[in-house]
Amino acid sequence: NSGEDLAVAYDSQEQVYTQMLKELEEADKVLEENKDLSSEAFRKLEDLYYGNITKWRRFVHSMQLRIAMRMSYVKPAEAQRVAEAAVAAGVIESNDDNAALHVAENRSELLFNNWSDYRISADLVSIMKGYDDPRLDKMLVKGVQTVDQEGEKVDVYDFYGVRIGIFTKKKDDMINLYSKQIISSTDPYLWMNAAEVTFLRAEGALRGGEAQALYEKAVSLSFDERKASGADAYVKDDEKVPADYVDPMGEYSHDAVSTITIAWEPGAANFEKNLERIITQKWIAIFPLGVEAWAEHRRTGYPKLLPVVENKDPNNSVNVTIGPRRLPFPADEYNSNPTYIGQAVQMLNGPDAAGTRLWWDVKNHSGN
Numbered sequence: 001n002s003g004e005d006l007a008v009a010y011d012s013q014e015q016v017y018t019q020m021l022k023e024l025e026e027a028d029k030v031l032e033e034n035k036d037l038s039s040e041a042f043r044k045l046e047d048l049y050y051g052n053i054t055k056w057r058r059f060v061h062s063m064q065l066r067i068a069m070r071m072s073y074v075k076p077a078e079a080q081r082v083a084e085a086a087v088a089a090g091v092i093e094s095n096d097d098n099a100a101l102h103v104a105e106n107r108s109e110l111l112f113n114n115w116s117d118y119r120i121s122a123d124l125v126s127i128m129k130g131y132d133d134p135r136l137d138k139m140l141v142k143g144v145q146t147v148d149q150e151g152e153k154v155d156v157y158d159f160y161g162v163r164i165g166i167f168t169k170k171k172d173d174m175i176n177l178y179s180k181q182i183i184s185s186t187d188p189y190l191w192m193n194a195a196e197v198t199f200l201r202a203e204g205a206l207r208g209g210e211a212q213a214l215y216e217k218a219v220s221l222s223f224d225e226r227k228a229s230g231a232d233a234y235v236k237d238d239e240k241v242p243a244d245y246v247d248p249m250g251e252y253s254h255d256a257v258s259t260i261t262i263a264w265e266p267g268a269a270n271f272e273k274n275l276e277r278i279i280t281q282k283w284i285a286i287f288p289l290g291v292e293a294w295a296e297h298r299r300t301g302y303p304k305l306l307p308v309v310e311n312k313d314p315n316n317s318v319n320v321t322i323g324p325r326r327l328p329f330p331a332d333e334y335n336s337n338p339t340y341i342g343q344a345v346q347m348l349n350g351p352d353a354a355g356t357r358l359w360w361d362v363k364n365h366s367g368n
Contacts, residue, residue, distance in 0.1 A: 007337045010344035013359035020067055021082060028060045028089070047102040048191070059099045061086040062197045069200050070299060074360045083204050092197045095225045100188035109187065112180045119178035122245045122252075123305045125161030128284060130243035131262060134234065138226040139287060140179045145248045163245070163252045165308035165320075170249075177248055181288055190289060195222040199282035206274055212264040215278055222285035238263035245306060258304040276302045298325055298358070301365045317355030322365045324354040
């Protein structure tokens with residue numbers, strides 16, 4: 001309708017979080033009222049849990065837990081209240097209950113395999129190689145580098161990652177060189193897995209409770225989900241650390257920026273180290289949920305990432321050590337919503353730039 005006014009006021013980020021929690025609570029009530037309904041009742045309408053209301057409710061509670069933990073530094077009391085209620089109501093604890101959307105064709109597969117637009121980050125490869133992580137060959141495809149050995153060209157297959165903010169000079173060379181995700185067109189889209197939910201619970205318990213057991217259980221769930229063996233030995237490893245990044249193209253190598261080990265260190269004095277462990281392992285386990293991984297990196301400062309090579313932020317607002325904090329509003333908003341975009345920017349408490357922190361992004365990162 002051409003008479004409609006598309007100029008709309010923004011909600012603050014805090015209002016959005018309050019509303020998300022409210023809507024999840026309302027959805028949970030509706031699901032509870034219909035919990036005895038046969039899964040056939042709306043099986044045809046959804047391809048996440050095929051009509052299983054019990055699993056849907058666990059997913060709803062797990063989402064409440066995820067949102068609560070996102071608020072942990074800005075509204076700690078409310079975060080604790082929502083998180084504890086969600087866990088008490090029942091969250092995802094088994095890989096059988098993972099939220100994965102089944103589709104006729106997974107279109108993201110094209111980005112890796114056909115278009116070759118996506119490759120794996122130097123950070124993920126270096127951390128997992130440093131840990132000698134058994135999930136590596138379950139998650140990633142080895143790249144190939146051609147090297148001279150005694151006058152002969154030899155192909156060396158390994159896991160190679162790409163730094164953030166580099167110049168892509170020879171894209172054709174990079175396509176075969178850098179590792180990609182193992183993905184097929186029949187794979188479902190991951191929304192949330194049991195490992196993430198258990199890491200969220202571990203972090204909650206880190207602030208008082210049995211965090212170590214939940215941390216180790218979460219790692220084990222991730223190994224099982226990836227069909228990798230060796231989780232028991234992996235979680236006890238107190239020596240291996242993230243590896244230095246060696247750029248196969250020879251230009252962007254960099255020393256590791258973290259020395260965090262895998263094995264839990266009991267004691268309140270190790271709070272921050274154990275938080276780094278939880279988030280680093282969660283970051284591996286939720287792959288390929290890049291947006292969630294970025295959010296958790298911004299919230300906690302973990303995992304520590306290699307600095308951006310070239311700061312391409314036009315406002316020069318980004319600290320390359322801790323990275324961008326948000327996506328600026330699109331230019332279109334300034335043209336089509338001029339009345340309210342100014343109010344929206346004021347609510348940011350900073351300029352409309354990539355370096356301005358979101359409402360929940362309040363942790364002091366000076367130590368990173």
